[in-house]
Amino acid sequence: MENEHLIPVLKNKAKCKKCMSCVNACPVGAISYEEDDFQVNLDLCFEHVDNTRDKECFVCMMACPTSALVLEEYIPTQTS
Numbered sequence: 001m002e003n004e005h006l007i008p009v010l011k012n013k014a015k016c017k018k019c020m021s022c023v024n025a026c027p028v029g030a031i032s033y034e035e036d037d038f039q040v041n042l043d044l045c046f047e048h049v050d051n052t053r054d055k056e057c058f059v060c061m062m063a064c065p066t067s068a069l070v071l072e073e074y075i076p077t078q079t080s
């Protein structure tokens with residue numbers, strides 16, 4: 001659990017107003033949202049988290065006015 005990372009996930013797409021608050025709030029520009037394609041650059045997000053805080057950064061989640069965006073534990077995909 002020590003190396004646990006939380007990442008932003010567009011959990012409730014129906015609640016998303018496409019206001020771009022999350023995109024604009026992220027201090028490292030890790031979130032992009034074009035058309036219906038919500039993406040998080042995990043390299044940027046993790047780097048920011050690692051460099052500025054011991055664990056997670058809540059900026060994007062706090063910026064979301066509808067709670068459509070939540071932070072969830074990142075579980076790497078096994079590809080072997």
Ligand code: SF4
Pocket residue numbers: 007008025026027028029030031040044045046048049056057058059060061
């Ligand atoms: S957790 Fe922080 S660094 Fe990561 S996408 Fe959200 S605002 Fe950006």
Ligand code: SF4
Pocket residue numbers: 010015016017018019020021022023033063064065066067068069
């Ligand atoms: S801040 Fe919330 S409502 Fe606005 S675009 Fe991001 S996820 Fe959607």
